[in-house]
Amino acid sequence: MVDNNELELNLGLGNNNFGGDAHAGQSPRQRCPPPFLLKTYDLLEEGEAEDITKIVSWNAEGTAFVVWSPAEFSELTLPRYFKHNNFSSFIRQLNTYGFKKMSSKRWEFKHEKFQRGCRQMLGEITRKKCEPSVFPAYLKSSSEENATSSTEENNQQLLMEENKNLKKERLELQMQIDECKALEMKLLACLSQFMDTHQTKVRRLC
């Protein structure tokens, strides 16, 4: 019942790179490729050994790959590598990573950096950013440098301001905590004194 998940974990290579990037502002060449690319690549490599080349394989030149039998590919191959069995979800990912469909007659997909024997090159493939709709395309026309630099400056300004406010807040919170702590001490002292007095009082009364 949980075969899928276990398989998934085993095939996952244990080095996917969700979340943190750890390469901010640096060349993207050395980063760990996204799981999707690794799995798709491995699927093709392993396919050669497992004789599923009738279902999916590299093209003759190794410059693209072909899904020969979408039905079998979806039913058998996809769930071994991914958390679904939908061909269209697979296609969606290919598009996200910039693959192009080569022919209208067969399911052949190509990406410059996705080729047989070049697992290393996968790291150079980047996900397409979802363009922010904040700025409609028509506003980005001319005088780009001016526009970008001013918006960038503006953003930096905002960031610094937020930053300053956060620091102020931090100080206030810290002061609140100090007050709390002081009150705590007073209460404890009060309590302890109270206990003392009452003990002596009780003793006296006895």
Add this chain to the structure above:
Amino acid sequence: MVDNNELELNLGLGNNNFGGDAHAGQSPRQRCPPPFLLKTYDLLEEGEAEDITKIVSWNAEGTAFVVWSPAEFSELTLPRYFKHNNFSSFIRQLNTYGFKKMSSKRWEFKHEKFQRGCRQMLGEITRKKCEPSVFPAYLKSSSEENATSSTEENNQQLLMEENKNLKKERLELQMQIDECKALEMKLLACLSQFMDTHQTKVRRLC
């Protein structure tokens, strides 16, 4: 091998509402609840019939639910309803939908609109919006070709990081304050109780 996926599809109720909302600006009462909520609810209802109430069940009042055995829940229950078997991913979703953990001693989760017998009410639960931070994601990494002054970008990166850390700190401080306040209440209660007892004791002795 593909059992998971087929099960998934059968249990999915076929009416999830990914994508289009078709109710923009209208009362949220009539919308189809998100798959996550439906599945979690059904899991509890079906659990009663299937006797997995030792693993997960509603609390006595039906106002919250308890995962009694996280290990079994993760291994057996989760993959029957979701595309994973990670308890932490399940928790992440609960947090996303605003559930609160009720106790530090057991895995009990509560949401005002998530109660036994009220499947209809699920539609009123909304996903927490990710606060559109001052700083849109698109300014973070895109346009590597642009070669804008890298020192500036670097600067922003640092600013954003500091900003993030400050927010984290703020949260922690707030939590400290909450703890302090709670302790204060306890001390006051203690003190008042102490005074009561001793007054009666003193009275008796007089």
Add this chain to the structure above:
DNA sequence: GGGAATATTCCC
């Protein structure tokens, strides 16, 4: 083919 929502993962 891609926009956008939800789901899953990783990290702090």
Add this chain to the structure above:
DNA sequence: GGGAATATTCCC
């Protein structure tokens, strides 16, 4: 507990 990245789904 939540931010943010990738994955999966649904829709145009």
